[in-house]
Amino acid sequence: MKRLRNEPVLALGVAAIILITCLFVVWPIMKVISFTRLEDYVKIFTYSRWYHAALNSLFMTVISTLSCTVIAFIFAYTIARLKVPFKGLFKFITILPIVSPPFIVALSYILLFGRQGIISKYVLHVNIxxxxxxxLWLVQTMTFFPYAxxxxxxxxxxxxxxLEYAAYNLGATHWQVFKNVFLPLCRPGIAGxxxxxxxxxxxxFGNPMIIAGNFTVLPTEAYMQMSGLFDLNSAAVLSTALLIPALGLFVWNRAWVGKKSYVTVTGKETSLDHFPLPSFIKWGLFTFCLLITLIVLAVYGVLFYGAFTKTxxxxxxxTLQNLHYVTAKSREIFNSLKFALLASLAAGFFSLPLAFIVQRRQIGINRLLDFLAILPGAVPGVFLGLGFAMAFNEGPLxxxxxxxxxxxxxxFWNLPTCYSANLAGLQQISGAxxxxxxxxxxxHFTTFRKIVLPLLKGPFISGIVVSFLRSVTCLSVIIFIYSAKTSVGTVSILGLVQNGAWGSASAFTVVLISIAFVVLAVAEFFLRKQGRSIEL
Incomplete structure (x- = not known):
């Protein structure tokens, strides 16, 4: 605090950061939480539909997380430690779902296995x-395993x-080494x-909305209460019920990541090859990865096929009629790009001084600033969107x-992404x-402009690009706050799917994915010149 008194410009900047984050992060959260009375939350346990929606959300969280983690571990192990072909293809597969709208796997699953699905009707001749x-389980597994x-x-x-070689030299079997040596070292990564x-x-939100049917979960139930029944009180209750476990998971995740306990050997490192596995295990893992890869390719392949199919x-x-429809909806595409570009740039430039202050200036409230920066990451998108709808629906703002x-x-939804990228970059720059x-x-300003900024260019651009891709494909945050003039591509896709316009929905999705990959390719090209890459 003494430094703030001696540096008025720094004090003014910190005050502005706290004021802005409290206004656009803390205030929307508090608006939702405080909107309802305490006794309203009892309905979650007494009202059967809400109670089952809460249980369903927890059930899907458990089973989808387990399946995603298993697949992710097998992919990571195969790519990192085995000498097998198609590693480049496997890595590409893990990028696809991240740069795509969150519900396209659900759409593709319907096109493949629905009543008019290619595989269900025309290959297997069954009604699935x-x-x-x-x-929903299959769709969420394919959508979210790349994050793990x-x-x-x-x-x-x-x-x-x-350590593995030492264990083998002492006579341990492959299973004993995996169970007692390798797996414990992987626990931080698996847990994270x-x-x-x-x-x-x-x-x-998007996947349950499209494919869950009568299987209700908290995000879709909150949306139905708000958009279908115009019951803001119930939407606030359900959104808050979603916030509690999400916040708990976020705090737990921060605790794991903060440990950074991945060091296995100190001193001089050796460059030993990974100990070879038995052939049936090696090629069994390869076959599993290849099967998942074919499923993901089928998911995206059917989208491209559907985009050029008449009915x-x-x-x-x-037909090109579906693309003509997308052209007619060019305003939604333009809005998606405009909002994503402005939001990602704003998040990048706002997070840059915030990360610098937290990392380089000991002002006594660094933990508070860090908490405000990462808080939006703990808030589900539906909750944050509802908070903005409630907080800024009347004066004075x-x-x-x-x-x-x-x-x-x-x-502010992307603030943690840009902040984390800038913070990681600053940690790699010596204070000397x-x-x-x-x-x-x-x-101080000249040093920041001429020394820190040039060295921070890679992480800064990487954070903005990732934020742009997330914004273009976002649905949950904006579902409560868009209007007829501010509608975006993902909202149009959701409406098309709900109306059964599969071809137009596929074409719209293909356009958004293509835009995302063009942006990603251009950014990767420029960053590779600096010896960096984008961390998705």
């Missing part, structure tokens, strides 16, 4: 009911082989990946129906460089 918890893979793969790459997956599954299930002739509320909601600059007479 894809709606319900089993369909990213964490687990990072840990597996850092594990040294030395599982927790991130659980948070995404719990807050999942799905009846008239398979080639009336934003409902405007483009500004869309940009602000997406900006700044001290040398200050000792040579440069001021």
């Amino acid at each position: 009911d894809v709606y319900g918890w089993h369909g 893979y990213a964490v687990i793969y990072g840990v597996l790459k850092s594990i040294s082989n030395n 990946g599982a927790l991130i997956t659980a948070m995404n599954v719990l807050a999942d 799905w299930g009846f008239d398979w002739s080639f 009336l934003l409902s129906g405007t483009s500004l509320i869309m940009v602000l909601a997406l900006m 460089l700044e001290e040398a600059s200050l000792n040579l007479g440069a001021g």
